[in-house]
Amino acid sequence: MGRYFAGAVSAMLLIAAGLFIWESIAQQDEPPPPVAPPPEIAQPDPMTAGEPQGTGPPPPEATELTREQRRFGRYDRDRDGAIxxxxxxxxxxxxxxxxxxxxxNYLTFEEWAVRTSERFASADADGSGALTPQEFATTRPRRSAASRSRCNC
Structure with missing residues (x-):
């Protein structure tokens, strides 16, 4: 009998809490403020109709992209602002x-090792089995011609 009473009380509390939440949400929905009327457009003076009215705002200045923005742009192929x-x-x-x-479409250790061994052998000019600092410098990845250019044309 006590369980039935506790169940009924908890059901009533849940209904009351739901009504309370519903009312608080309904009170938050206020109508939007009225829209301001559009500004009045001044009619041009017929005496000065052929003369320019003004210069207007200056055009926006072009800014140079930062290095990270350019790098982001290279990866963002579809230009949606996300990579x-x-x-x-x-x-x-x-x-x-x-x-x-x-x-x-699987890179095995053997495939990687063969390519790395070939790269090592081509860098080891004197065939000593060890790379000197000058020989090691030849293994550096090559930069493309576009990234080397600093032309601000």
Missing amino acids: TRTEMMSSRTNAFRQLDTNGD
Whole structure:
């Protein structure tokens, strides 16, 4: 009997809480403020109709993009202001395809090791089995011609 009474009381409390929340939400919905009438447009003087009225506001100045903004722009292929995973990885696909010699879209250790060994062997000019600082400098990734140019044309 006590359980039925407790169930009825808790049901009444839930209904009362729901009504309280409903009323508080209804009170928050106020009508929007009235819209201001459009400003009156002055009619041009017929005596000065052929003369320019004014210079108007100055045009906006073009600002140079920061380095990070340019980098973001290179990755954002569809120019929607967000970089998806596909856009982020698209610049790496050509390098991956060069390493994936059998074309199965999996890079195994052997494929990576063969490519790295070939790169090491081509950098080791004297064939000593060790890279000197000058030889190691030849393994540096090459920058593209576009990134080397500092032309502000």
